[in-house]
Amino acid sequence: METRTLDHPLDTAPKARGSAQRYLQGLLDTADVRLNGQRPWDIRLLHPGVPERVLAQGSLGLGEAYMDGWWECDRLDQLFDRLLRARIDRHIHPWTLAWHHLRARWLNLQTERRAWQVGREHYDLGNDFYAAMLDSRMTYTCGFWQRARTLDEAQEHKLDLVCRKLGLEPGMRVLDIGCGWGSFMKFAAERYQVQCVGVTISAEQAALGRERCAGLPVEFRLTDYRSLNQRFDRIVSLGMFEHVGQKNHETYLDVARRCLVDDGLFLLHTIGRNETGHGTDPWIHRYIFPNGELPTIAQIGRACENRFVVEDLHNFGADYDRTLMAWHANVEAAWPRFADTLGERFHRMWRYYLLMCAGAFRARDIQLWQWVLAKPGRSGVYQRLAS
Template identity: 35%
Template sequence: MKRLLDQILRHFISSGRLHVTWPEGDKTVYIGRNTGPEAGMVLRDSAAERSLALNPGLAFGEGYMNGSIAPVGCTLYQLLDLLMLNAMSPGHLPEQIAAGFRFACRSWIQFNPIQRSRQNVAHHYDLDSRLYELFLDKDRQYSCAYFRTGQETLDEAQSAKKHHIASKLLLNRPGLEVLDIGCGWGGMALTLARDYGAIVTGITLSEEQLSVARQRARDEGLEGRVRFEMLDYRNLQRRFDRIVSVGMFEHVGVRHYQQFFDIIKKSLVQDGVALVHSIGRMDGPGTTNPWINKYIFPGGYSPALSEVFAATEKSGLWVTDCEILRLHYAKTIAIWRERFAANRAKAVALYDERFARMFEFYLDAAELSFRVQGHMNFQIQLSPAIEAVPLTRDYMAEAENAAAL
């Protein structure tokens, strides 16, 4: 299997240099035709060789988690930077075949009926809440922050993100009823109630997040303006003036997009406004990395805009605004990585070494997906009515600037 992997790597590395130390101790350097980063790794057993040759998208992360693959002379981030950059170039036939198979099966992989959605959410979001305190901001915003200058702290950028989104909801009078789909630990809902006078209903499928969000509402004395429920968006039975969804659309699944936007329309008043914030991809429809699907976000997928707009067009909703945030999430995750590294011993104490390796691999790969693999964030504003929002975007800037004062 070493011979096969050697041939694969010779074709795979088209940029930069990769130093490989084999289980027997011998070394090979793979030099790309183009300039690029340099990194090294050691393969500690033949099982690592075999799995890398046959299913690298899954095997590399698993090998790092169990210690059979490790960076040499570089950090994990530097090694992933080299590998993920080269993965964007064609040339790895086994992975191309595997990716083609995943694409053919993605409708099933992303089939997320209500019960499966609850299981998928529990897999990641019902982890011990103390884990997220190790790297998130004080408001526990687990989504892309918004860097107006690039010099903000994480707390400042996450606060700016909430107000940036609020400006697009056209909260032009107090008492508007707002639905927050996938409310997380409640930060967005609490902000809209506290700072904008909205009456907010937050829904989630995470028991852990629901408990924390309800406690936060009690602690802030906002129980009369905010309530949190364990509810799937498909079970909504009433209308709202505004709907917001941040970092939840990635868990919907392609075959459910039409239903999602149909429900958005059904759940809005005629002149209502919705804002959906999600990770996306700039290079067309694709698949979720198998390691991410297995260990981090089962059933998850970051869509191409062509897939999103195909569904909004059929729903009868107007897309009244769309914004692309390119490197904001890369900057966000870079800070998360830093914080997690500083608190790594606490993560090991909460779980174990293998879990800590899994989580740092996830954060490193997530940041690099935005830097070298075409991921981005999009925010789309939607309404059933053509005249629901003003003719220009000036009202957004005005509301955002007022919130910053």
Template identity: 40%
Template sequence: MSTGGAAGRIAGLLERLLGRPLPLGIRTWDGAHAGPADGPVLVIRSRRALRRLLWQPDEIGLARAWVAGEIDVEGDLDAALTSLDDTLRKLGDRGRFTAADRAEVIRLAVVLGAVGPPLKPPPEEVVLAGDRHSKRRDRAAISHHYDVGNDFYELVLGPSMVYSCAYWADGAALEDAQRAKNELICQKLGLRSGMRLLDVGSGWGSLVLHAAEYHGVEAVGVTLSVPQAEYAKQRVADAGLSGAIEIRVQDWRDVADGPYDAIASVGMAEHLGAATWPEYADRLYGLLRPGGRLLNHQIVRSGRPRAGGLARPRRTFIDAYVFPDGELIPIGDVVGRLEAGGFEVRDVQALREHYARTLRAWVANLERGWHRAVDLAGEGRSRVWRLYMAASAISFDAARIGVDQVLAVRPHRDGRSDLPLVRPVGWSL
């Protein structure tokens, strides 16, 4: 369906480039509509969105228009992003645009009044200075993502304040699924009363609180985020566990008070960068006693070649707005790098589907509390979080990314691992 106007012109060009009808509707700033009458609608609110794409015809250009509120989606965001994801991939599979294609795009931009100098990126876009993965730059990267405000994260994450994938059972609520994930980690680490636990990247303290309360450990949690640490310390005090839990603002490279009986690293290794992995594995190995266990829980990327032979863009929406300096590696590389650091890998569990479900629960929380989220963090930042979580769920569904728990042990000199011969029932899928 088309009512002409700007929407009709844009839809006509896209359909010629795609060689098929549009998968979702388009409505433009002049009130025109094109494409399907039912289902989600891509709303182009301003010619400025087209200008951004003329100067930056990639994911970053789209992201800037989204964060600035120049494009939006009406209807089911999940369905719209799935359609857009498929459409952009088909455009990529088509190969490079011809000179005739580029000329047609420019002519349309001129007709629609979208030609002009490049626009300044939204203020939510970040460019970090200094050496990549230096301590100073890592602090800045963590601050960009995590220092949005504890109230904002409470709204999105819910009472558990756990910012990693939950472990879902049928009919479970988010809070129960996050509690189950913390318990799964504690069981894999074999935690018992009197043990020392180090939580690397401890966030708002949920895992160390669970481990101390239900397994009797003495725990240290380290984070680079001051607001996270302050929040976690208050939770520890409120729970009456200040004698059992210490929360530090500290880089993992500066932890030197081993040995620990167990180490958890949950959602932290994604920030490392491939070049930092040898130091990370060596440091954690050195902090564990012989027979001590490491549970490394992290997002990984697929090791398969990209569809259509597409190269990874130089900079992505996630790089520019969400996790600056983050880097995902395949699960095989995670295992190999832990083994290179001296660990024996004993168990790998994939939780990909669990993360897609977790992200959709967070998106639902954000959408229910949208006006408060905007009051707390601003509209641009709230739009970043909504897009990144919804789009990430689709990537998990498509198996382009996954999340895995890797249980490793520092063996004794004679090779003993101190692990049970039979995989305990609690670890089962």
């Protein structure tokens, strides 16, 4: 999987290249980014076809050109922070982007059959790789950095925050929708003496999770969330709702409602976006999270109508920047162990993914929310934490 240096079909004559480069530089000026500049966030062109590729294919072309070694940047996180603050993406409208959004708008890309794709292509990438990237508990969601100094501390603080928001008590039965490698279930079973059932669409996650939770009252089920039909005292879902898609929001919450006891609580932890749209970034869709779709507050709120009362809503999206930078540092430190098997193109892809997302959270282009939901008519008053 070596970096490609072959010509691209969009490679054009020198005159056209110059025009495209001038136009792209004009857009980048609004973000104080220079082509072939010397600052850490500047873009260094290593192939003359980059401007045409970006203007023709948008974010997909930019990401693929980076994977192919056509351009370089010392601090991708700073670059994307600047690009997203300046909203450069609103000025590039390739036809491929329009088709991507139309497809997401008219089709249900998150059906029960399609839901397994992200498990195979992303979460089954390799447990050894994820163990090297993540904290010691293998928690693949945003850490809570208040009073935390390390990634391990930030993730433990987040898991404990979730447990306290849910008011866990010994003997409760807890459902974890999208349980990953079981970091929450293991923590909750050990610290709060609860019984847990987790569902995942990743065979690799389920296999390792069972090993890591051996001896605890924790069960892993390899199944889609739509098959669930048992009652639990509490439900938690950390970083799974991004795969549900807006066409399935109501179905998802109907499942949670039927699985939650009348006096129970449901904590939904999800990345979200500021404005309604369809689908996700085309590069992220193709290379990282196929069929993903970030919700908005309005979409989640509408889906809650006649299903759940919103007891609490907490945004700590800025903490995802620091979490992603810690994951990136771990990947870079461990990369020599994976270089021969995964290859340099994968390395560049993963670096681009982590640092682009860090820049997006830093620019507050995307958010991280924790919702605490209850059924209408739940007795008592929810006591909001001072986190």
